[in-house]
Amino acid sequence: MVITGAGSGIGQAAAARMASEGAWVLGADRDVSGVPEGCERMEADVTDESQVEALVRRAVEACGRLDVMCNNAGIGSTKAVVDCTGDEWDRVMAVNVRGVFFGCKHAVRQMLEQGGGAIVNTASVAGMVGLRDRAAYSASKGAVIALTKQVAAQYAAQGIRCNAVCPGTVDSPWVGRLLDESGDAPAARAALVARQPLGRLGTSDEIAAAICYLASDEAAFVTGSALVIDGGILAS
Numbered sequence: 001m002v003i004t005g006a007g008s009g010i011g012q013a014a015a016a017r018m019a020s021e022g023a024w025v026l027g028a029d030r031d032v033s034g035v036p037e038g039c040e041r042m043e044a045d046v047t048d049e050s051q052v053e054a055l056v057r058r059a060v061e062a063c064g065r066l067d068v069m070c071n072n073a074g075i076g077s078t079k080a081v082v083d084c085t086g087d088e089w090d091r092v093m094a095v096n097v098r099g100v101f102f103g104c105k106h107a108v109r110q111m112l113e114q115g116g117g118a119i120v121n122t123a124s125v126a127g128m129v130g131l132r133d134r135a136a137y138s139a140s141k142g143a144v145i146a147l148t149k150q151v152a153a154q155y156a157a158q159g160i161r162c163n164a165v166c167p168g169t170v171d172s173p174w175v176g177r178l179l180d181e182s183g184d185a186p187a188a189r190a191a192l193v194a195r196q197p198l199g200r201l202g203t204s205d206e207i208a209a210a211i212c213y214l215a216s217d218e219a220a221f222v223t224g225s226a227l228v229i230d231g232g233i234l235a236s
Contacts, residue, residue, distance in 0.1 A: 001215065002026045002055050002066065004046050004103060005073030007034035009172035010122060013208035014070060015039050021212070026059050029073070046073045046099030049106075056106045065114045068215040069107035071100040072122040074140075076174050081135040089136045096140035097147075104151050108160060116159025120214045121148050122207075123164040125230045141166075145226045152224030161223040163214045168230030171201040197232030 001018060005011035006027030012034055015027040019038035027035035028044040035041045042058060044051040059066045074096045077088055100121050111117035126134050127141030144164060151162040169175060169192045182188035193200055210229050213219055228234055 001068035001070065002028060002059050002103075002107075003070040003072055004028045004044065004052075004055070004099065005122075006036070006039065007031050009174060010167070010170065010204045010207045010211070011070070011072040012036060013204035014072065014211045017205070017208045017212050018068075018215070023068075024059075024063055026055060026062070028055050046071075046102060047094040049102045052099070052102040053106045056110050060110060066107060066110045066117055068118050068120070069103055070120045070122075070211060070215065071103035071107075072120075072211075073099050074122060076178065077136040078133050078178060079135055080133050084135050092136040092140050093143075096137070097143045100144050100147060104147065104162070108151065108155060111160045112155070112158055117161075118215050118219075119148075119151065119160065119162040120211050121162070121164040122211075123148065123166045123226060125166050125168050125228060125233050128166060128226070128228070129234055148226065149224045156223055161214075161219070163219070163222060163224065164226045165207055165210045165214065166226050166228045166230065167202055167207045168196055168228075168233045169201050170204055170207060172204055175201070195233060195236075196230065197236050200231065202229060202231060 003011050003015045006015040007029030015025050016036035019025045025039040027039040028042050032041040077092045107119050121144050123144040124141040126138040127145045148162050148164040179185040179188045
């Protein structure tokens with residue numbers, strides 16, 4: 001399987017879990033130093049189609065096929081629409097949408113040749129509900145959810161499943177940087193916790209477990225789903 005954004009956070013946790021369960025894992029990132037032990041490593045910028053295509057090719061060269069593609073690489077943005085610059089918008093869309101598009105495109109091409117496979121995309125509850133100061137981020141994750149459903153509908157008959165995970169706020173390195181930049185990290189963390197009815201942030205391992213489920217044969221009847229793992233945000 002291929003996992004993008006495997007150098008930290010959710011992608012790192014998913015790569016480690018899959019490798020521990022015996023899967024051959026190619027962990028891709030712009031900085032591969034954080035890709036877990038037991039995984040193959042490959043530097044890649046998901047905004048470059050040729051590099052994403054190369055990830056799929058390497059997996060096929062190693063295993064003869066690509067059973068799972070996890071399009072997890074993503075970046076954040078904490079701006080309201082009036083404060084978001086065109087450059088920031090484009091940067092977020094390039095990684096979060098263009099990168100997932102390329103991953104789906106080249107995974108589907110290979111999976112059509114081999115007779116099936118599973119794709120798991122990392123979206124967010126921000127793509128399903130309005131959150132303050134997340135204009136570009138919310139738009140990008142909404143696009144990921146829509147693309148996930150379209151791919152699932154188009155290729156179900158060819159044995160290709162495509163699903164998304166939609167985390168709430170996860171205690172990840174990106175969130176840690178966001179808190180550090182807030183000027184009052186304890187207050188900012190408390191605000192993030194308060195919007196989740198379960199009263200805590202999620203963990204990367206919890207999202208990784210959902211990714212691994214959607215990638216597995218246990219989810220053989222699941223496609224086109226946006227699996228919410230958000231501590232109750234959408235329910236409140």
